[in-house]
Amino acid sequence: MSATVKQATAVSLNGISRSFGDRGIIADLDLEIGAGEFVALLGASGCGKSTLLRIVAGLDAEVTGEVVVARRRAVSFQAPRLLPWKRVWRNVVLGVPGAGRAEALAALGEVMLEHRAGAWPATLSGGEAQRAALARALVRQPDLLLLDEPFGALDALTRITAQQLVADLWAKHAPAVLLVTHDVDEALRLADRALVMAEGRIVHDVAVSLPRPRTLESSGYVGLRRELLAQLGVTE
Amino acid sequence: MTSLTRLDPVAVPLAQDPSTDISPAPAVPRPGVVATTLGAAIEVERLDHGRRRRLWVPRPLSRLLGVALALGAWQLASSTGSLSPTVVGSPRAVWNAAVHLISDGELGSALASSLHRVLLGLVFGLAAGIGLALVSGLSRIGEDIVDAPVQMLRTVPFVGLVPLLIVWLGVGETPKVVLIALAACFPIYLNLSGGIRSVDPALVEAGRTLGLSRLGIVRHVVLPSALPQLLVGLRLSLGIAWLALVFAEQISATSGLGYLMSTAQELLQTDTIVVCLVVYALLGLTVDLVVRALERLLLSWRPRAVGV
16 A cells, blocks of 8 residues: 555556455455456356455455555445435545535536535435446546446436446546446446456456447347356356 | 236236237137136226315414313312312412512522523533543544443432532532533433444445545544434433433522422422423423424434434
């Protein structure tokens, strides 16, 4: 957490391990994410993917191994985790030195939520709250954006819009992204690279070189989808 | 159970090809469907949206009605002599006593010295309670050191401390203020320290990812999240402070509402006692209204449904 160097990778993990009690969650894992690269991390529940994200976010103090991550990073969790006692725009700029209402409004504008800047978080819909959390991450101008199943709690229609929004924002700001998800389609829609994690290791690493924007009709989509599902132990 | 049969997926033939099978359902009953349920006559009713007519009484008025009835019954019992004036005077007599006590300034000065005591006790009690709760809520070592003794002290009924306080501090103002402070200290301590400890860890973690310092997390996450509990504690502390005041003023006081009551007791002036009780009640009510207003002001971020 101390030395800073400049390099072209947003994340480099070297032989990291993490166990809870005597249960190993992550075992001797290596991972590199290039600057500006969009990586999706797939895996079944309990495979350690959220633990890995927390390690990269710097939220885990008990990890062993070498962890080098971008200094400017932002996290968006499955629950928006907005502070209910601060109005939306204050939530957005909380912890950003010198940022005020103008910066908050600009970030909220990018997620089309300017009109809710003065609202209490409790009055937002699920999709709005998640977009506010996204604005809160964006305003920090992160080199590394960590998304922990950010669309998991949204309804199917809102999820598609939110995914599109993330794709646009990534294209515009080009941070490296680590997206934790269990949705293969979400990974294929958004990522440059898809990783499959099982039992604390990355067992599959595949480039998603489909042209954007991606749809179900993109050639090669179905094959990749089948491949990833098979890696996750699902056959259709 | 017939409708369940209809939903049985086995019973409904699957459309082979959507392009050819767009015609309405065939008249022939499908296998598994009980034919009589489709189109059978069932009872229906037209929902009446019309307003029910009823006697309209404004809400505040209907609430006052209960009080008025009770007062009426009291007055009636006094007038007929079934309620002796030595037990309790009539509402009219109590009213007259109140007017008399107010006009000769006796009630005003008693109220002033009682309020002075309560405020002084509250300042010390709340400050101590909040201070201890911050120490015990915000640090592990603080919790270990502070919480156990406070929890032990809390189980001692504060009224039981009166003899000890008299021995230590005499019968002047100090033991009275100390008693009120002690009584007010615990509810706010318990609620605030509990509120601090029950902060949502997910929000604390979010605060860390936003780059907040430890102090920033306390200020922006922990303390605001404990605010509702703090206000609950405040309300309980204020309530118990009045209780402590009544006890404290029984200790050889020479002024205050309690003193007014004990002299009235010696002179068998039940009217005066009732006036003092009403004043206590009104004070309690006022404090409650103030705290409620405070809650509305400070907790406006909470959805109405959860509102207190």
